[in-house]
Amino acid sequence: MSWDQVWIDINIATMDPTSTIPYGAITQGAMAIKEGKIAWIGERKDLPKFDTLSTPIYRGKGGWITPGIIDAHTHLVFAGNRAHEFEQRLEGMSYEDIALAGGGILSTVNACREASEAELFELGRQRLNALAREGVTTVEIKSGYGLDTETELKLLRVARALGEHHHIDVKTTFLGAHAIATEYQGRADDYIDLVINDMLPKVIKDNLADAVDVFCEHIAFNHAQTKQVLTAAKAAGLNIKLHAEQLSNLGGSAMAAKLGALSVDHIEFISEESIKVLSQYGTCATLLPGAYYSLRETQLPPIALLRQYKIPMVVASDYNPGSSPICSSLLMLNMSCILFKLTPEEALQGMTINAAKALGIADNVGSLEIGKVADFCLWDINTPAQLAYTYGVNACQQVVKSGRVIPQKDR
Numbered sequence: 001m002s003w004d005q006v007w008i009d010i011n012i013a014t015m016d017p018t019s020t021i022p023y024g025a026i027t028q029g030a031m032a033i034k035e036g037k038i039a040w041i042g043e044r045k046d047l048p049k050f051d052t053l054s055t056p057i058y059r060g061k062g063g064w065i066t067p068g069i070i071d072a073h074t075h076l077v078f079a080g081n082r083a084h085e086f087e088q089r090l091e092g093m094s095y096e097d098i099a100l101a102g103g104g105i106l107s108t109v110n111a112c113r114e115a116s117e118a119e120l121f122e123l124g125r126q127r128l129n130a131l132a133r134e135g136v137t138t139v140e141i142k143s144g145y146g147l148d149t150e151t152e153l154k155l156l157r158v159a160r161a162l163g164e165h166h167h168i169d170v171k172t173t174f175l176g177a178h179a180i181a182t183e184y185q186g187r188a189d190d191y192i193d194l195v196i197n198d199m200l201p202k203v204i205k206d207n208l209a210d211a212v213d214v215f216c217e218h219i220a221f222n223h224a225q226t227k228q229v230l231t232a233a234k235a236a237g238l239n240i241k242l243h244a245e246q247l248s249n250l251g252g253s254a255m256a257a258k259l260g261a262l263s264v265d266h267i268e269f270i271s272e273e274s275i276k277v278l279s280q281y282g283t284c285a286t287l288l289p290g291a292y293y294s295l296r297e298t299q300l301p302p303i304a305l306l307r308q309y310k311i312p313m314v315v316a317s318d319y320n321p322g323s324s325p326i327c328s329s330l331l332m333l334n335m336s337c338i339l340f341k342l343t344p345e346e347a348l349q350g351m352t353i354n355a356a357k358a359l360g361i362a363d364n365v366g367s368l369e370i371g372k373v374a375d376f377c378l379w380d381i382n383t384p385a386q387l388a389y390t391y392g393v394n395a396c397q398q399v400v401k402s403g404r405v406i407p408q409k410d411r
């Protein structure tokens with residue numbers, strides 16, 4: 001056999017969705033890589049003979065290999081911070097009160113309009129480095145802190161540039177309909193017209209987005225406005241997803257699922273009827289424990305129903321300066337177990353194979369199977385449950401992206 005690298009002395013959580021073994025685990029395994037893809041995977045004893053002189057051999061010292069971590073919902077390109085709102089919330093103001101008083105998303109919009117592309121890039125680069133240290137190999141980044149055409153395009157250009165210059169893969173999502181821009185207060189329909197007829201065509205022309213998202217909520221856009229944006233995006237051939245049912249139930253999830261959304265995100269207030277629709281249309285449910293925690297939400301997402309209807313559950317950081325100022329994907333594994341009572345296996349599925357589904361890339365990444373891209377991490381742990389169980393001592397030993405071992409200095 002002629003391979004580019006071989007990994008031995010490893011256990012493997014393949015996260016192969018067809019496996020009946022927890023985590024798709026292969027203990028005392030081995031894996032071979034060729035041309036950036038997984039060429040062989042299985043038990044060490046079955047590893048075919050290969051040229052041990054010319055093939056680099058990596059020894060995992062009995063640690064565990066998992067697919068690269070995928071953070072499928074972030075807003076990580078932003079300027080400024082909202083520490084003052086954090087203090088206001090601690091004094092009793094709610095997230096909605098702050099938004100309605102012109103703070104919240106709109107305060108980050110002001111900072112982003114003023115920031116240069118270079119400043120935003122540098123902030124984003126540092127955040128990607130933090131995620132990469134935790135084994136993240138793919139991240140989704142949304143716009144939505146511009147709310148005018150120029151700044152929305154700027155944020156998406158920065159996200160694309162980060163994907164080109166950083167070893168982490170970046171999927172970009174246009175979220176022009178995140179909040180009603182100050183200039184359009186009281187004229188939400190006019191703002192939606194701007195999103196659909198000015199921003200979206202330019203986003204598409206410059207190939208700046210892989211997907212389109214909307215914040216469907218009583219403090220943002222209603223059901224009809226949301227539907228207009230998603231329909232236009234779908235007609236243009238883009239993937240769609242939705243911030244839905246975070247603070248109230250506007251029925252956005254079911255509507256988005258029927259339009260073909262890859263995922264609906266937050267969904268604390270989703271109804272059983274809507275969950276049935278997700279199951280009919282194969283839509284993923286993205287759980288965002290960082291926002292639930294930071295906003296001290298009390299309404300839990302309906303995990304038992306999501307399980308009952310076999311909805312693929314995704315776990316993501318939602319990293320943003322307001323509702324989830326937590327630049328850590330690994331902490332979400334822990335929080336999703338503690339706060340939402342996911343099993344550690346469900347949590348890891350949520351940041352690997354199901355996250356890949358939510359980004360429409362599960363044919364290539366998200367699990368370790370022959371033919372998939374060799375994005376994976378080596379962890380100094382004795383059982384995969386340890387990834388969700390403990391937090392703070394970084395067990396990530398190696399990160400491999402498309403078969404390339406990422407040097408420590410680059411993460």
Ligand SMILES: N=CN[C@@H](CCC(=O)O)C(=O)O
Pocket residue numbers: 075104105108215243246291318320321322323324
């Ligand atoms: N819910 C809407 N958007 C973000 C919050 C953005 C912000 O507060 O800046 C979220 O996913 O939680």
Ligand SMILES: [Zn+2]
Pocket residue numbers: 073074075243318
């Ligand atoms: Zn979000």
